[in-house]
Amino acid sequence: MKTIGWLIKEHWTNAYLMLRLSLYDLKTMHVSNRLGLLWFILTPAMQIGIYWAVFGLGIRGGAPVEGTPFIIWLLCGLIPWFYISGGIIQGTRSVYVKLPMVSKMKFPLSVIPTTVVLTQLYTHVALLLILVTILAFTQGVTILALTGMLFYTILLTAFLLALALITSTLATLARDVQLVVQSFTRMAFYFTPIMWTMNERTPDTLKNVMQLNPLSYFIEGYRESLLTDDLSQIATKSSLYVGACIVVLFVVGAWMHMKARTSFVDQM
């Protein structure tokens, strides 16, 4: 309990530091590219193009999904996924990549994973704004849809922060963890209903397993609220389950981070 209070305090006192660091991070990533910040949109746009061509036009022959044009349906699942995969992979790398930079100063190490997830959040928000604009011209956007989107974005951010605390600690101790996390993330892409939907043809066992996959909750949540203004998932047991997951991840992460923190600098 003391560890958690300490961690929260460290974040609170360093809020401005995190903000500046994450903005500089964003800048550093693409400062040497000619198109600069545009790449934050271009990279996902290219991926979306490929998935659209392969799954939308190739496999489905351009048919809509449950009445929604495929591209719109795709965007509502893929944009949250970009945030999930970016947050997990960059969050895991965060501490060991930044450690050499802060090794000779008294630096609040726990803000590093948070800063990196924050950087990913900026891209996510930019993409969401584009998505909402597209939706406004095609499907229409309601206050309800935006409320849902906001809710899931906040919850997903909490989830990614808690997870990054754990994976960044483990990856700093053993680099292999990075590879494990990367393969799991790649698998999770298929194991989460992003490119497929759960409907009456889905076997019950798979549906039940999906109940245990918190990522599935987020993707479904974004889609339901943006496409059908349906916020009913928030009032289900799934929310409780995902909330509990976040709390457990956070407690374990805080404990791990604090235990390993002195050795981070010592192992340099």
Add this chain to the structure above:
Amino acid sequence: MSYRVKFQSVSKRYKLYSKTSDKLLDLFSLRRQGTAHNALRDVSFEVEEGAVVGIVGLNGSGKSTLSNLIAGVTMPTEGQVEIVGSAALIAISSGLNNQLTGLENIELKGLMMGLSKQRIKEITPGIIEFAELGKFIHQPIKVYSSGMKARLGFAISVHIDPDILVIDEALSVGDQTFTDKCMAKVNEFKDRGKTIFFISHSLSQVSKFCNKALWIHEGSVRQYGEIDEVISSYKEFLRVYNALSDEEKKQMRAAHWG
């Protein structure tokens, strides 16, 4: 007497692991994994305000560990380190981002060292002037020469204006002009009555600059006191030590590491 830095039977152990998997195991298991290496053993001393302490000792005697502890970069395994005021280690290259400009780096490193937005604004002109970067201040520091980078790193570290300054071989990177300039700046600190720790292998530099000395040998304090006394006995030790054959030196070290 009031002190600035007080070590009370401080020990620092590093863990050495034979496998990476042991590091992960150590996080979860109650049984301790890996073997311990004692970098510092039962170190106690007190440094009052305004003292300039030279830290001397052979390579691997624990000088860097000691400076990390003073600057709060790491924590002691046992004992207590008490610091009154703020302490900073002058680390020239750490905290600099090659992709960002000099100006951006000033803000970034300042923030990372715990300064407020307002304070950074105040010290920026001084840093630019000291670093003599001219028009390069708006260029990414990857285009800087190593001398320019060193000047910038040093300038940021000293302008942060800590109460306790730890200088760990930092001044040996540049040319003579750079070293002179840095020494002048550090002397200014000395005149203002700040506490300074100076780690260097150049005994003449240490004797000239410091008024106290701390001799660390194999992780323990061998002698602490007035500069002349400590330096002369350290010199005497070095004379004897260097006259030893390699075999005898090895034996002497084995007695410690074993």
